[in-house]
Amino acid sequence: MPRCLLPRSLLLFHPLLAFLRVFFRGAPWHSVFTSLYDPAVNDLSLAASRLRQARSVVAITGAGISAESGLRTFRGSTAASAAELPRDMQALWAEFDPQTLATPEAFEADPEKVSRWYDWRRLGCLAAEPNPGHLALAAIERSVTASGGSFTLLTQNVDRLHHRAGSTNVVELHGNIIQWRCTSTHRVIDLPPEPFATFPPPSPFAKGALLRPHVVWFGEMLPPQALEAAAAAVQSCDLFLSIGTSAVVYPAAGFLHAARQNNAFTIEINAEPTAASRIVDICIQGSSGDILPSLANAAFSPPSS
Numbered sequence: 001m002p003r004c005l006l007p008r009s010l011l012l013f014h015p016l017l018a019f020l021r022v023f024f025r026g027a028p029w030h031s032v033f034t035s036l037y038d039p040a041v042n043d044l045s046l047a048a049s050r051l052r053q054a055r056s057v058v059a060i061t062g063a064g065i066s067a068e069s070g071l072r073t074f075r076g077s078t079a080a081s082a083a084e085l086p087r088d089m090q091a092l093w094a095e096f097d098p099q100t101l102a103t104p105e106a107f108e109a110d111p112e113k114v115s116r117w118y119d120w121r122r123l124g125c126l127a128a129e130p131n132p133g134h135l136a137l138a139a140i141e142r143s144v145t146a147s148g149g150s151f152t153l154l155t156q157n158v159d160r161l162h163h164r165a166g167s168t169n170v171v172e173l174h175g176n177i178i179q180w181r182c183t184s185t186h187r188v189i190d191l192p193p194e195p196f197a198t199f200p201p202p203s204p205f206a207k208g209a210l211l212r213p214h215v216v217w218f219g220e221m222l223p224p225q226a227l228e229a230a231a232a233a234v235q236s237c238d239l240f241l242s243i244g245t246s247a248v249v250y251p252a253a254g255f256l257h258a259a260r261q262n263n264a265f266t267i268e269i270n271a272e273p274t275a276a277s278r279i280v281d282i283c284i285q286g287s288s289g290d291i292l293p294s295l296a297n298a299a300f301s302p303p304s305s
């Protein structure tokens with residue numbers, strides 16, 4: 001149910017205000033409507049209609065889209081509901097301290113511990129399979145591009161599951177965990193699907209150097225080409241989808257705000273409310289593995305006769 005900031009007596013006008021809010025998106029006084037009402041909630045048919053009409057689509061994904069492939073998210077779920085999950089499915093940062101694992105300082109202080117942890121996660125990603133959410137996003141990309149539109153997938157995920165699901169225009173904002181790179185030469189290496197023999201793994205490229213995961217840690221810059229490609233796509237998009245992300249890690253979380261500034265229509269698909277939920281045009285709550293296939297079908301499947 002939409003959470004309404006107006007007195008109950010004005011609820012009668014809700015459909016009208018909701019229509020005006022969506023219709024006049026981009027007008028200078030548009031914010032009047034957004035400030036009066038929360039986003040349309042769970043309106044899959046409006047989302048499908050906007051997706052069908054869109055010419056330039058950008059989607060950003062986070063760990064939530066891979067949760068149904070068995071990969072753990074970083075955050076998410078209230079403390080109460082998280083406690084009900086088995087330990088091995090709890091959010092990573094509920095069990096591990098990111099300061100001692102996901103920063104360059106942590107790697108410098110304890111490369112063995114950090115590389116063991118990342119190798120454990122690398123093997124988990126290799127063992128995982130794309131789920132219906134990944135497959136539906138790849139199908140949406142094909143439908144949008146087949147009709148002459150553009151589709152760019154910005155992912156914060158390091159698991160490579162979008163590539164394996166068939167998505168082609170993928171921008172990896174936080175790198176990937178499947179490849180590792182030399183701490184001295186920065187050369188990137190593809191690894192066999194077996195654990196390293198020694199920790200920390202020595203680099204084959206430079207004596208005394210190590211291999212580190214080819215991911216972006218806190219305090220590190222995102223890859224410049226990824227940032228440029230993302231900014232260019234967001235600049236010209238008319239529809240922006242935010243999927244399975246808590247939308248708290250910057251600069252990735254800033255792309256939704258940039259898309260809104262450029263008057264793109266914005267849709268969130270997430271299991272629970274996030275930092276983005278109050279500012280998008282449509283907020284669909286649920287699992288991306290259920291919602292994305294429904295959205296793709298509703299937007300692009302011909303009606304059955």
Ligand code: BJW
Nearest residue numbers: 062063064073074075076156219244245246250271287288
């Ligand atoms: C489902 C679901 C289902 C579950 N269906 N949904 C501006 C303001 C404030 C801070 C900063 C700022 N600019 C920079 C910063 C600092 C920092 C930052 O943002 N910190 C915030 C946490 C406060 N950013 C950085 O340091 C970045 N670098 C940078 O800015 O460089 C410039 C700079 C350098 C030096 C000085 C100053 C500036 C780098 C960020 C790198 C993030 N790295 C990680 C680890 C990657 C490697 C690894 O895998 O270990 O990336 S952290 C982690 O968070 C990972 C993720 O990509 C990222 C985002 O998480 P994501 O994907 O959103 O996952 P969750 O778990 O948070 O959310 C999942 C959601 O899914 C939940 O809501 C669930 O409910 C939902 N869900 N099941 C749908 N089935």
